[in-house]
Amino acid sequence: MxxxxxxxxxxxxxxxxxxxxxxxxxxxxxxxxxxxxxxATNKGNLLNPVLDVSAILEAEAPKWRLVYTLPENCDETCENALFSIHQVWLALGRESDRAEAVVVITESSDEKAVARLSETPSLHTVNASKENVNNSFKSVSGDAIFVVDTLNNAMLYYPVDGDKDTAVMESRNILADVRKLMKLSRIG
Missing domain, CATH: 1.20.5 (Single alpha-helices involved in coiled-coils or other helix-helix interfaces)
Incomplete structure:
Protein backbone atom coordinates (compact mmCIF):
# COMPACT_ATOMS: atom_id res chain seq x y z
CA MET A 1 0.00 0.00 0.00
CA ALA A 40 4.00 49.55 -27.49
CA THR A 41 1.24 51.82 -26.39
CA ASN A 42 2.62 55.09 -27.71
CA LYS A 43 1.59 56.18 -31.18
CA GLY A 44 4.39 58.70 -31.69
CA ASN A 45 8.07 58.09 -32.35
CA LEU A 46 9.94 57.61 -29.10
CA LEU A 47 13.11 59.64 -28.66
CA ASN A 48 15.80 57.56 -27.03
CA PRO A 49 17.57 59.29 -25.39
CA VAL A 50 15.20 62.15 -24.70
CA LEU A 51 16.17 65.60 -25.95
CA ASP A 52 16.79 68.31 -23.38
CA VAL A 53 15.06 71.48 -24.61
CA SER A 54 15.72 73.52 -21.47
CA ALA A 55 17.74 76.01 -23.51
CA ILE A 56 14.52 76.94 -25.34
CA LEU A 57 11.96 76.60 -22.54
CA GLU A 58 14.06 77.57 -19.52
CA ALA A 59 11.90 80.52 -18.44
CA GLU A 60 8.59 78.67 -18.77
CA ALA A 61 6.51 77.19 -15.94
CA PRO A 62 6.43 73.38 -15.75
CA LYS A 63 3.70 72.08 -18.06
CA TRP A 64 3.24 69.40 -20.65
CA ARG A 65 3.92 70.95 -24.03
CA LEU A 66 3.28 70.38 -27.69
CA VAL A 67 6.21 72.11 -29.35
CA TYR A 68 6.58 73.08 -32.99
CA THR A 69 9.37 75.21 -34.47
CA LEU A 70 8.16 77.69 -37.05
CA PRO A 71 10.23 77.27 -40.23
CA GLU A 72 11.52 79.95 -42.61
CA ASN A 73 8.64 79.33 -45.00
CA CYS A 74 5.30 78.38 -43.47
CA ASP A 75 3.76 76.17 -46.17
CA GLU A 76 0.87 73.69 -46.01
CA THR A 77 2.85 71.35 -43.75
CA CYS A 78 3.52 74.18 -41.30
CA GLU A 79 -0.13 75.25 -41.33
CA ASN A 80 -1.17 71.65 -40.61
CA ALA A 81 1.23 71.49 -37.66
CA LEU A 82 -0.08 74.73 -36.17
CA PHE A 83 -3.66 73.55 -36.66
CA SER A 84 -2.84 70.17 -35.09
CA ILE A 85 -1.23 71.46 -31.90
CA HIS A 86 -4.04 73.97 -31.43
CA GLN A 87 -6.74 71.32 -31.91
CA VAL A 88 -5.00 68.85 -29.59
CA TRP A 89 -4.74 71.51 -26.89
CA LEU A 90 -8.44 72.34 -27.30
CA ALA A 91 -9.40 68.65 -27.21
CA LEU A 92 -7.71 68.24 -23.82
CA GLY A 93 -10.69 70.10 -22.35
CA ARG A 94 -10.50 70.46 -18.58
CA GLU A 95 -6.92 69.15 -18.64
CA SER A 96 -5.82 71.95 -20.98
CA ASP A 97 -4.56 74.01 -18.04
CA ARG A 98 -1.86 71.36 -17.48
CA ALA A 99 -0.65 71.58 -21.08
CA GLU A 100 0.44 74.24 -23.50
CA ALA A 101 0.74 74.49 -27.27
CA VAL A 102 4.08 76.19 -27.95
CA VAL A 103 5.41 77.59 -31.21
CA VAL A 104 9.14 78.29 -31.16
CA ILE A 105 10.05 81.34 -33.21
CA THR A 106 13.58 81.95 -34.42
CA GLU A 107 15.05 84.98 -36.12
CA SER A 108 14.56 83.24 -39.49
CA SER A 109 10.92 82.18 -38.96
CA ASP A 110 8.26 83.22 -41.48
CA GLU A 111 7.16 86.75 -40.51
CA LYS A 112 3.66 86.39 -41.99
CA ALA A 113 3.08 83.23 -39.96
CA VAL A 114 4.37 84.96 -36.83
CA ALA A 115 1.86 87.78 -37.40
CA ARG A 116 -0.98 85.22 -37.79
CA LEU A 117 0.01 83.55 -34.51
CA SER A 118 -1.08 86.65 -32.61
CA GLU A 119 -4.64 85.92 -33.78
CA THR A 120 -4.60 82.62 -31.88
CA PRO A 121 -3.92 83.44 -28.23
CA SER A 122 -3.98 79.79 -27.15
CA LEU A 123 -0.79 79.18 -29.15
CA HIS A 124 1.99 80.32 -26.85
CA THR A 125 5.08 81.65 -28.63
CA VAL A 126 8.65 81.39 -27.40
CA ASN A 127 11.52 83.25 -29.01
CA ALA A 128 14.76 81.29 -29.30
CA SER A 129 17.95 81.54 -31.27
CA LYS A 130 18.38 79.32 -34.30
CA GLU A 131 21.50 77.89 -32.66
CA ASN A 132 19.59 76.80 -29.52
CA VAL A 133 16.87 75.21 -31.64
CA ASN A 134 19.41 73.35 -33.79
CA ASN A 135 21.30 72.14 -30.71
CA SER A 136 18.13 71.01 -28.94
CA PHE A 137 16.53 69.16 -31.85
CA LYS A 138 19.71 68.00 -33.58
CA SER A 139 18.84 64.31 -33.72
CA VAL A 140 15.45 64.80 -35.43
CA SER A 141 15.38 66.39 -38.84
CA GLY A 142 12.47 67.94 -40.68
CA ASP A 143 9.15 69.27 -39.49
CA ALA A 144 7.91 67.57 -36.36
CA ILE A 145 5.66 68.15 -33.38
CA PHE A 146 7.30 67.24 -30.08
CA VAL A 147 5.71 66.21 -26.79
CA VAL A 148 7.77 67.78 -24.01
CA ASP A 149 7.35 66.80 -20.38
CA THR A 150 7.32 69.08 -17.35
CA LEU A 151 11.12 68.80 -16.98
CA ASN A 152 11.64 70.10 -20.55
CA ASN A 153 12.54 66.74 -22.02
CA ALA A 154 11.22 66.04 -25.51
CA MET A 155 10.21 62.38 -25.42
CA LEU A 156 7.94 61.81 -28.43
CA TYR A 157 7.78 63.33 -31.87
CA TYR A 158 5.33 63.19 -34.74
CA PRO A 159 6.37 64.01 -38.31
CA VAL A 160 4.07 66.57 -39.90
CA ASP A 161 2.40 65.81 -43.21
CA GLY A 162 1.32 68.23 -45.94
CA ASP A 163 -1.98 66.37 -46.44
CA LYS A 164 -4.74 67.78 -44.21
CA ASP A 165 -6.50 64.43 -43.65
CA THR A 166 -3.26 62.72 -42.64
CA ALA A 167 -2.47 65.61 -40.30
CA VAL A 168 -5.87 65.27 -38.62
CA MET A 169 -5.34 61.54 -38.12
CA GLU A 170 -1.91 62.22 -36.63
CA SER A 171 -3.53 64.77 -34.30
CA ARG A 172 -5.64 61.96 -32.88
CA ASN A 173 -2.48 59.99 -32.16
CA ILE A 174 -0.90 63.00 -30.45
CA LEU A 175 -4.03 63.51 -28.35
CA ALA A 176 -4.10 59.85 -27.29
CA ASP A 177 -0.45 59.95 -26.20
CA VAL A 178 -0.75 63.27 -24.37
CA ARG A 179 -3.87 62.15 -22.51
CA LYS A 180 -2.14 58.94 -21.46
CA LEU A 181 0.96 60.79 -20.27
CA MET A 182 -1.07 63.34 -18.35
CA LYS A 183 -3.17 60.61 -16.76
CA LEU A 184 -0.04 58.83 -15.52
CA SER A 185 1.63 62.04 -14.36
CA ARG A 186 0.59 64.10 -11.38
CA ILE A 187 3.02 66.86 -12.32
CA GLY A 188 2.13 69.81 -14.51
Missing part, protein backbone atom coordinates in the same frame (compact mmCIF):
# COMPACT_ATOMS: atom_id res chain seq x y z
CA UNK A 2 2.83 2.36 0.75
CA UNK A 3 4.32 1.67 -2.69
CA UNK A 4 1.10 2.82 -4.42
CA UNK A 5 0.92 5.85 -2.14
CA UNK A 6 4.50 6.88 -2.97
CA UNK A 7 3.80 6.54 -6.74
CA UNK A 8 0.74 8.77 -6.36
CA UNK A 9 2.68 11.38 -4.40
CA UNK A 10 5.47 11.34 -7.01
CA UNK A 11 2.90 11.86 -9.79
CA UNK A 12 1.31 14.67 -7.81
CA UNK A 13 4.71 16.30 -7.22
CA UNK A 14 5.57 16.09 -10.96
CA UNK A 15 2.16 17.52 -11.87
CA UNK A 16 2.70 20.45 -9.50
CA UNK A 17 6.10 21.13 -11.04
CA UNK A 18 4.63 21.04 -14.55
CA UNK A 19 1.74 23.31 -13.60
CA UNK A 20 3.82 25.94 -11.79
CA UNK A 21 7.33 25.78 -13.29
CA UNK A 22 6.58 25.08 -16.97
CA UNK A 23 4.74 28.41 -17.61
CA UNK A 24 7.66 30.34 -16.12
CA UNK A 25 10.15 28.48 -18.31
CA UNK A 26 8.00 29.01 -21.41
CA UNK A 27 7.62 32.72 -20.64
CA UNK A 28 11.39 33.10 -20.25
CA UNK A 29 11.96 31.31 -23.58
CA UNK A 30 9.36 33.49 -25.29
CA UNK A 31 11.03 36.67 -24.02
CA UNK A 32 14.55 35.55 -24.93
CA UNK A 33 13.65 34.34 -28.41
CA UNK A 34 11.18 37.11 -29.38
CA UNK A 35 8.32 34.73 -30.07
CA UNK A 36 5.81 37.58 -29.88
CA UNK A 37 5.55 41.24 -30.81
CA UNK A 38 6.39 43.44 -27.89
CA UNK A 39 3.56 45.82 -27.17
Missing amino acids: SNASSKTSKKLFIALIVVFILPVVLAKLALDNDWFNRG
Whole structure:
Protein backbone atom coordinates (compact mmCIF):
# COMPACT_ATOMS: atom_id res chain seq x y z
CA MET A 1 0.00 0.00 0.00
CA SER A 2 2.83 2.36 0.75
CA ASN A 3 4.32 1.67 -2.69
CA ALA A 4 1.10 2.82 -4.42
CA SER A 5 0.92 5.85 -2.14
CA SER A 6 4.50 6.88 -2.97
CA LYS A 7 3.80 6.54 -6.74
CA THR A 8 0.74 8.77 -6.36
CA SER A 9 2.68 11.38 -4.40
CA LYS A 10 5.47 11.34 -7.01
CA LYS A 11 2.90 11.86 -9.79
CA LEU A 12 1.31 14.67 -7.81
CA PHE A 13 4.71 16.30 -7.22
CA ILE A 14 5.57 16.09 -10.96
CA ALA A 15 2.16 17.52 -11.87
CA LEU A 16 2.70 20.45 -9.50
CA ILE A 17 6.10 21.13 -11.04
CA VAL A 18 4.63 21.04 -14.55
CA VAL A 19 1.74 23.31 -13.60
CA PHE A 20 3.82 25.94 -11.79
CA ILE A 21 7.33 25.78 -13.29
CA LEU A 22 6.58 25.08 -16.97
CA PRO A 23 4.74 28.41 -17.61
CA VAL A 24 7.66 30.34 -16.12
CA VAL A 25 10.15 28.48 -18.31
CA LEU A 26 8.00 29.01 -21.41
CA ALA A 27 7.62 32.72 -20.64
CA LYS A 28 11.39 33.10 -20.25
CA LEU A 29 11.96 31.31 -23.58
CA ALA A 30 9.36 33.49 -25.29
CA LEU A 31 11.03 36.67 -24.02
CA ASP A 32 14.55 35.55 -24.93
CA ASN A 33 13.65 34.34 -28.41
CA ASP A 34 11.18 37.11 -29.38
CA TRP A 35 8.32 34.73 -30.07
CA PHE A 36 5.81 37.58 -29.88
CA ASN A 37 5.55 41.24 -30.81
CA ARG A 38 6.39 43.44 -27.89
CA GLY A 39 3.56 45.82 -27.17
CA ALA A 40 4.00 49.55 -27.49
CA THR A 41 1.24 51.82 -26.39
CA ASN A 42 2.62 55.09 -27.71
CA LYS A 43 1.59 56.18 -31.18
CA GLY A 44 4.39 58.70 -31.69
CA ASN A 45 8.07 58.09 -32.35
CA LEU A 46 9.94 57.61 -29.10
CA LEU A 47 13.11 59.64 -28.66
CA ASN A 48 15.80 57.56 -27.03
CA PRO A 49 17.57 59.29 -25.39
CA VAL A 50 15.20 62.15 -24.70
CA LEU A 51 16.17 65.60 -25.95
CA ASP A 52 16.79 68.31 -23.38
CA VAL A 53 15.06 71.48 -24.61
CA SER A 54 15.72 73.52 -21.47
CA ALA A 55 17.74 76.01 -23.51
CA ILE A 56 14.52 76.94 -25.34
CA LEU A 57 11.96 76.60 -22.54
CA GLU A 58 14.06 77.57 -19.52
CA ALA A 59 11.90 80.52 -18.44
CA GLU A 60 8.59 78.67 -18.77
CA ALA A 61 6.51 77.19 -15.94
CA PRO A 62 6.43 73.38 -15.75
CA LYS A 63 3.70 72.08 -18.06
CA TRP A 64 3.24 69.40 -20.65
CA ARG A 65 3.92 70.95 -24.03
CA LEU A 66 3.28 70.38 -27.69
CA VAL A 67 6.21 72.11 -29.35
CA TYR A 68 6.58 73.08 -32.99
CA THR A 69 9.37 75.21 -34.47
CA LEU A 70 8.16 77.69 -37.05
CA PRO A 71 10.23 77.27 -40.23
CA GLU A 72 11.52 79.95 -42.61
CA ASN A 73 8.64 79.33 -45.00
CA CYS A 74 5.30 78.38 -43.47
CA ASP A 75 3.76 76.17 -46.17
CA GLU A 76 0.87 73.69 -46.01
CA THR A 77 2.85 71.35 -43.75
CA CYS A 78 3.52 74.18 -41.30
CA GLU A 79 -0.13 75.25 -41.33
CA ASN A 80 -1.17 71.65 -40.61
CA ALA A 81 1.23 71.49 -37.66
CA LEU A 82 -0.08 74.73 -36.17
CA PHE A 83 -3.66 73.55 -36.66
CA SER A 84 -2.84 70.17 -35.09
CA ILE A 85 -1.23 71.46 -31.90
CA HIS A 86 -4.04 73.97 -31.43
CA GLN A 87 -6.74 71.32 -31.91
CA VAL A 88 -5.00 68.85 -29.59
CA TRP A 89 -4.74 71.51 -26.89
CA LEU A 90 -8.44 72.34 -27.30
CA ALA A 91 -9.40 68.65 -27.21
CA LEU A 92 -7.71 68.24 -23.82
CA GLY A 93 -10.69 70.10 -22.35
CA ARG A 94 -10.50 70.46 -18.58
CA GLU A 95 -6.92 69.15 -18.64
CA SER A 96 -5.82 71.95 -20.98
CA ASP A 97 -4.56 74.01 -18.04
CA ARG A 98 -1.86 71.36 -17.48
CA ALA A 99 -0.65 71.58 -21.08
CA GLU A 100 0.44 74.24 -23.50
CA ALA A 101 0.74 74.49 -27.27
CA VAL A 102 4.08 76.19 -27.95
CA VAL A 103 5.41 77.59 -31.21
CA VAL A 104 9.14 78.29 -31.16
CA ILE A 105 10.05 81.34 -33.21
CA THR A 106 13.58 81.95 -34.42
CA GLU A 107 15.05 84.98 -36.12
CA SER A 108 14.56 83.24 -39.49
CA SER A 109 10.92 82.18 -38.96
CA ASP A 110 8.26 83.22 -41.48
CA GLU A 111 7.16 86.75 -40.51
CA LYS A 112 3.66 86.39 -41.99
CA ALA A 113 3.08 83.23 -39.96
CA VAL A 114 4.37 84.96 -36.83
CA ALA A 115 1.86 87.78 -37.40
CA ARG A 116 -0.98 85.22 -37.79
CA LEU A 117 0.01 83.55 -34.51
CA SER A 118 -1.08 86.65 -32.61
CA GLU A 119 -4.64 85.92 -33.78
CA THR A 120 -4.60 82.62 -31.88
CA PRO A 121 -3.92 83.44 -28.23
CA SER A 122 -3.98 79.79 -27.15
CA LEU A 123 -0.79 79.18 -29.15
CA HIS A 124 1.99 80.32 -26.85
CA THR A 125 5.08 81.65 -28.63
CA VAL A 126 8.65 81.39 -27.40
CA ASN A 127 11.52 83.25 -29.01
CA ALA A 128 14.76 81.29 -29.30
CA SER A 129 17.95 81.54 -31.27
CA LYS A 130 18.38 79.32 -34.30
CA GLU A 131 21.50 77.89 -32.66
CA ASN A 132 19.59 76.80 -29.52
CA VAL A 133 16.87 75.21 -31.64
CA ASN A 134 19.41 73.35 -33.79
CA ASN A 135 21.30 72.14 -30.71
CA SER A 136 18.13 71.01 -28.94
CA PHE A 137 16.53 69.16 -31.85
CA LYS A 138 19.71 68.00 -33.58
CA SER A 139 18.84 64.31 -33.72
CA VAL A 140 15.45 64.80 -35.43
CA SER A 141 15.38 66.39 -38.84
CA GLY A 142 12.47 67.94 -40.68
CA ASP A 143 9.15 69.27 -39.49
CA ALA A 144 7.91 67.57 -36.36
CA ILE A 145 5.66 68.15 -33.38
CA PHE A 146 7.30 67.24 -30.08
CA VAL A 147 5.71 66.21 -26.79
CA VAL A 148 7.77 67.78 -24.01
CA ASP A 149 7.35 66.80 -20.38
CA THR A 150 7.32 69.08 -17.35
CA LEU A 151 11.12 68.80 -16.98
CA ASN A 152 11.64 70.10 -20.55
CA ASN A 153 12.54 66.74 -22.02
CA ALA A 154 11.22 66.04 -25.51
CA MET A 155 10.21 62.38 -25.42
CA LEU A 156 7.94 61.81 -28.43
CA TYR A 157 7.78 63.33 -31.87
CA TYR A 158 5.33 63.19 -34.74
CA PRO A 159 6.37 64.01 -38.31
CA VAL A 160 4.07 66.57 -39.90
CA ASP A 161 2.40 65.81 -43.21
CA GLY A 162 1.32 68.23 -45.94
CA ASP A 163 -1.98 66.37 -46.44
CA LYS A 164 -4.74 67.78 -44.21
CA ASP A 165 -6.50 64.43 -43.65
CA THR A 166 -3.26 62.72 -42.64
CA ALA A 167 -2.47 65.61 -40.30
CA VAL A 168 -5.87 65.27 -38.62
CA MET A 169 -5.34 61.54 -38.12
CA GLU A 170 -1.91 62.22 -36.63
CA SER A 171 -3.53 64.77 -34.30
CA ARG A 172 -5.64 61.96 -32.88
CA ASN A 173 -2.48 59.99 -32.16
CA ILE A 174 -0.90 63.00 -30.45
CA LEU A 175 -4.03 63.51 -28.35
CA ALA A 176 -4.10 59.85 -27.29
CA ASP A 177 -0.45 59.95 -26.20
CA VAL A 178 -0.75 63.27 -24.37
CA ARG A 179 -3.87 62.15 -22.51
CA LYS A 180 -2.14 58.94 -21.46
CA LEU A 181 0.96 60.79 -20.27
CA MET A 182 -1.07 63.34 -18.35
CA LYS A 183 -3.17 60.61 -16.76
CA LEU A 184 -0.04 58.83 -15.52
CA SER A 185 1.63 62.04 -14.36
CA ARG A 186 0.59 64.10 -11.38
CA ILE A 187 3.02 66.86 -12.32
CA GLY A 188 2.13 69.81 -14.51
